[in-house]
Amino acid sequence: MSAHTDFRSRHLGAIGSDREEMLRATGYDSLDALIADTVPAGIRSDAALELPAAKSEPEALAWLKAIMGKNKVLKSFIGQGYYGTHVPGVILRNILENPGWYTAYTPYQAEIAQGRLEALLNFQTLITELSGLDVANASLLDEGTAAAEAMSLALAGAPKGKVFFVSDACHPQTIDVVVTRAEPLGIEVKVGDWRTFDPASCEGLFAVLVQYPDTYGTVADYAAFFEKAKAAKAVTIVAADLLALTLLKAPGEFGAEICVGSSQRFGVPFGFGGPHAGFMSCKDALKRKLPGRLIGVSVDSRGKPGFRLSLQTREQHIRRDKATSNICTAQVLLAVMASMYAVYHGPEGLKHIAKTVNEKTAALAASLTAAGVNVVNESFFDTLTISVTDADAVLAAAVEKGINLRKIDAKRVAVSFDETTTDADVAAVANVLGAKSLSSDKTSAWHADLSRKSAFLTQKVFNSYHSETEMLRYIKRLESKDLALNESMIALGSCTMKLNATSEMMPLSWPEVSSVHPFVPADQSAGYREMLGLLEGWLANVTGFAAVSLQPNAGSQGEYAGLLAIRRYHLSRGDTHRDVCLIPVSAHGTNPASAVMVGMKVVGVKCDEQGNIDVPDLKARIEEHRENLAALMVTYPSTHGVFEETIVDICESIHAAGGQVYMDGANMNAQVGLTSPGGIGADVCHLNLHKTFCIPHGGGGPGVGPIGVAEQLVPFLPGHRELDSKEGPVCSAPWGSASINTISWMYIAMMGPDGLKDATELAILNANYVAKRLAPFFPVLYTGTKGLVAHECIIDVRPLSEKSGVTVEDVAKRLMDYGFHAPTMSWPVAGTLMIEPTESEAKVELDRFCDAMVSIHGEIMAVINGEADATDNVLKNAPHTADSVIADDWSHAYGREQAAYPLPYLRNHKFWPSVGRIDNVHGDRNLVCTCDSVEAYAAAAQ
Structure with a gap:
């Protein structure tokens, strides 16, 4: 494949000399060495993914066109x-x-x-x-x-x-x-x-x-x-x-x-x-x-x-x-x-x-x-x-x-x-x-x-x-x-905002993709069934599982479907008493909510000071609930952005007590091609195709949250009356949001096995590069045994907040003045920012983001040093709108230029927030949730 048709080079941000510079900045001579020190040897897989070789964009589109052309x-x-x-x-x-x-x-x-x-x-x-x-x-x-x-x-x-x-x-x-x-x-x-x-x-x-x-x-x-x-x-x-x-x-x-x-x-x-x-x-x-x-x-x-x-x-x-x-x-x-x-x-x-x-x-x-x-x-x-x-x-x-x-x-x-x-x-x-x-x-x-x-x-x-x-x-x-990805990087930890390539999106408008009713006779959807079958097989290989269901049409619904499969498995064995689900306190909030939806009782598990699962506490909870243990829900790498070394032991301990391991796949972008949930020991894992596999977030949906399962859980995947399956469906259509699976199909077809692995490795490199650049200014809260992070890192704003009064929310709003969406704020740890740069961002964009964060650090230090007013400063008043900056009544202790153009790159192009900081308390106390004229809102506000 010639360089100009190689999709991998279009998807990956840092290539050539940029990659080498970033490696040197993290203290490594090679990507292999960095990965070896990041991903525990006990879970690494050297086997190549069994996927078709990468296709160029025209080749992948032609292949998909031929498949979907089988639809009537x-x-x-x-x-x-x-x-x-x-x-x-x-x-x-x-x-x-x-x-x-x-x-x-x-x-x-x-x-x-x-x-x-x-x-x-x-x-x-x-x-x-x-x-x-x-x-x-x-x-x-x-x-x-x-x-x-x-x-x-x-x-x-x-x-x-x-x-x-x-x-x-x-x-x-x-x-x-x-x-x-x-x-x-x-x-x-x-x-x-x-x-x-x-x-x-x-x-x-x-x-x-x-x-x-x-x-x-x-x-x-x-x-x-x-x-x-x-x-x-x-x-x-x-x-x-x-x-x-x-x-x-x-x-x-x-x-x-x-x-x-x-x-x-x-x-x-x-x-x-x-x-x-x-x-x-x-x-x-x-x-x-x-x-x-x-x-x-x-x-x-x-x-x-x-x-x-x-x-x-x-x-x-x-x-x-x-x-x-x-x-x-x-x-x-x-x-x-x-x-x-x-x-x-x-x-x-x-x-x-x-x-x-x-x-x-x-x-x-x-x-x-x-x-x-x-x-x-x-x-x-x-x-x-x-x-x-x-x-x-x-x-x-x-x-x-x-x-x-x-x-x-x-x-x-x-x-x-x-x-x-x-x-x-x-x-x-x-x-x-x-x-x-x-x-x-x-x-x-x-x-x-x-x-x-x-x-x-x-x-x-x-x-x-x-x-x-x-x-x-x-x-x-x-x-x-x-502000969307066509404006700047969105470095949200746990959310994986990566390139949604145009060639991946184009098939959505094809009539053979968009115009098929979900309940047509099977022979009229042959193309869909072939495409979805291929994707299920590819995802099963990537995850190391026996089978995959594409029906769940959100990550939260994938959690629900995965836990339902575990519940049905226990019931099929007569273990009607197994209803306890162990969940680390660092887990996504949807995890305990999902467990309750399938009739399980949630028992929390502590985390240690490094953010890892507290293994002694986990084992104590296992013994306490051994007879009734249904499942453990765990995110890997951890919600704190670290590859936990004890994960295999954790899975084995759950299995020894008769439970099943549910892995939250939110962080699969750090696993693909290097390890797998099935290889680690999980029994079920939901994937976020709108994260790792390139379906765009769409402003908060659509998503697809398929589940992969081990052999014993295959009979308990969600079914549908259109598929003549007895197991209950979790959503209306047999394959959920079927059409957008073409996006992930195109991504995998164009990246191939080597490209997917390269994407994972580069996501890890980018995260560690950002962590190294920001560590002198904002401490990185959790790292692995070698001082490295996985595909995301948590930076701690709390020490600066204690000295300055500047909150993590102030930092998030000030980032808007620099043209950036804030990283994930105050989750999983209050007062922190969780940053995930993904593999799609180039070094120039990572540096632009880091420069913004370093500049914000300087603005906080100005407050600490008394050079800026503690309440009337660029952080407390952020974001600054165009109309506020040009208004006649500017009365702040800092200048308009500092407010709007804190770094030189903003002179070339600036994204202006259309409103100033929103008053959340006012909104909840005076709830209005239908549209009206702006004049009416303004009158109500006055």
């Missing part, structure tokens, strides 16, 4: 929660295909994430307006998991009882996901006909769930049923279709207390199941227990309105096993797309789309009825259920016409229309089902009382940007308020 892209009218949609070109090109949107990180630093936060506030407004409820979160993983989260939310406020009623007319995959979630928690799920179910006679009932319109197409009136449920002290939950809600009465108007669903049909492609943004809204009384992220409005240091994450955001990191949910992952990029779809079309445009879909459905219903075909449901929005003599024969005839219909059972099929449906499609479907001519009858078919009478989306943002010119400018304005 038919018009799918299967419905069941997934619908055809037109992605507006202005959104496709300027959001989905734009690194300014897809490479951004979760908006934990609000001042440099105002664009995404505004778009997500629009999303929340969209959901609250259409559902008729008070508060919505900023997205969940999909409809099935949103329903499961709603069940947990209802249970959290239930006075007693553990019975959950689910209508048998809900989407089947939603029912399955709810049943999976309920079983470990001891919740009894009753599935039945809501019309005959009596809430008053059901002892222990705490909530009910119905579908609106239901999976068969019926638009039912649930008002009386919900009154009975509420009288029985049960929470009322509706799984609703967003497009239908533009024409139908809002769930909140007929008694719903929680509404869930998917925003997929608002401009997000099928993608063979994902990624799509689920949603949840609820009554105001439930908002403090609402899972996921909630965007709110506050004010900045100058009184200007600003957006931020509110209330329980990241609460699982704080409350651990007491958290409402383990969900820390959203679907931000997809929620942004859905919100922009609503902004672009506006309320009238959305109603027009919905009416057109309904009219085409009505025309089909009338045509079939006139032809003597039995349409089962009398009311409908977009879906009809039809009685037939042979469902398989009808589906086969439809496929011959290039159409996919849904089989309900041997005697019933369903058809669901969407905004992509044409008159020709209606005629073709009618013909297949036995109607030779089309009726002109377009009468909507639901009771008049269920028609929407309330206005929605009256806010200015949904009524301003309907031309492409205006929409383009609005998207660009928001993008310019966000």
Whole structure:
């Protein structure tokens, strides 16, 4: 392969002389020597990864194109929660295909994430307006998991009882996901006909769930049923279709207390199941227990309105096993797309789309009825259920016409229309089902009382940007308020913000990738199945495991799925008593939250002064709980950024006591090609494909969190009714967010075995280079036995804080003035910064970051030495916006130039935060979580 087609040299930042200089700075002559002193010999593997040789970018794209070309892209009218949609070109090109949107990180630093936060506030407004409820979160993983989260939310406020009623007319995959979630928690799920179910006679009932319109197409009136449920002290939950809600009465108007669903049909492609943004809204009384992220409005240091994450955001990191949910992952990029779809079309445009879909459905219903075909449901929005003599024969005839219909059972099929449906499609479907001519009858078919009478989306943002010119400018304005990887490195420890190469992203827009419904017949998804099978095999080889499941569509869901596999394994052996999960106190907060979700009891394990697992304490806990030990959850390298030397002994001790070892794969970027979870002794490990394997973070989602398992756990991987597997699914689609797996497939195909190993080694080199450069100014908190770190390092700000009063948050905000996103702040140790430079950053960028940190150290020393005011200084007042620097009323003890241009490189290009420091306390005390005019916010702030 020639140099100009070698992808590895494009992905890796430091090559040639830069690499040699960095090695010398760390005190080593070779990369091999550095790695030998970093990675313990007892876990090193000299065997090469068994992967295909690296392909060039054109070769890998051609290979994937040939595979995905085996998919058959038919018009799918299967419905069941997934619908055809037109992605507006202005959104496709300027959001989905734009690194300014897809490479951004979760908006934990609000001042440099105002664009995404505004778009997500629009999303929340969209959901609250259409559902008729008070508060919505900023997205969940999909409809099935949103329903499961709603069940947990209802249970959290239930006075007693553990019975959950689910209508048998809900989407089947939603029912399955709810049943999976309920079983470990001891919740009894009753599935039945809501019309005959009596809430008053059901002892222990705490909530009910119905579908609106239901999976068969019926638009039912649930008002009386919900009154009975509420009288029985049960929470009322509706799984609703967003497009239908533009024409139908809002769930909140007929008694719903929680509404869930998917925003997929608002401009997000099928993608063979994902990624799509689920949603949840609820009554105001439930908002403090609402899972996921909630965007709110506050004010900045100058009184200007600003957006931020509110209330329980990241609460699982704080409350651990007491958290409402383990969900820390959203679907931000997809929620942004859905919100922009609503902004672009506006309320009238959305109603027009919905009416057109309904009219085409009505025309089909009338045509079939006139032809003597039995349409089962009398009311409908977009879906009809039809009685037939042979469902398989009808589906086969439809496929011959290039159409996919849904089989309900041997005697019933369903058809669901969407905004992509044409008159020709209606005629073709009618013909297949036995109607030779089309009726002109377009009468909507639901009771008049269920028609929407309330206005929605009256806010200015949904009524301003309907031309492409205006929409383009609005998207660009928001993008310019966000700092993403196309601006500078984002050195977040444990989050691995690396290059998301253009060639990895391109296949997402191919029709054979984006336009396949998740429930098409197997022969139509042959390309997907081949691609996913290859990726599963490659990841199994990388991790040293027997098998991999790609279904979990977030790292947190991977944790949940992995622990479920362990639980099922113990139950299969009759070890029903094994329910204790040992978790080090340094672990991710999602770890204990996940353990609780699968019915385990969390027991903490201490860490020693070096940040390693306290092995004597671990062994004491093992002995204490030996008979009931289910699992140990461990992150490797450790959460403190060190390869712990005792890891093999730890795994063996757990196994000797009958437990299983769950390894958190957040830090796999330090393992690939050098060692593996399976080789170390773990039994299950979730991977973050949105970290190590290059799926971009998308501003806080999408992600993929597959699990690899040892041989004994293979039978307990998550299944799905579409895969004919008995084990319960953890999300709605068989392969979760299937489409974005093409990104990781491309990455591995282009890097090859040598490139992946090289990436790991360079990630370790970069981290140690940064640690060496910063150590004289900020002590490195934890190192291995040779004084080295793994792929990330924790620098300690606390000694300087004690002398100066400058906090780690001040440092994080000041970094914005230098054009950088702060590293991970105050986790896993308060008052510290955890830095992970990744292998993709070049020496020049690492030096620019280190220069900024050294300069900040000097600014702190100026406070300590009395050269700068203790309260009125560049750190306490950071970040500095352009309007604050040019304002007439500058009254600070330091100059404007020091505030805005502390280092020379900023003269060439500067990223300006759009707001000053956000007041978090004000935002929580004065919660506003739907969009309004800036003028209204400003008036409220005053």
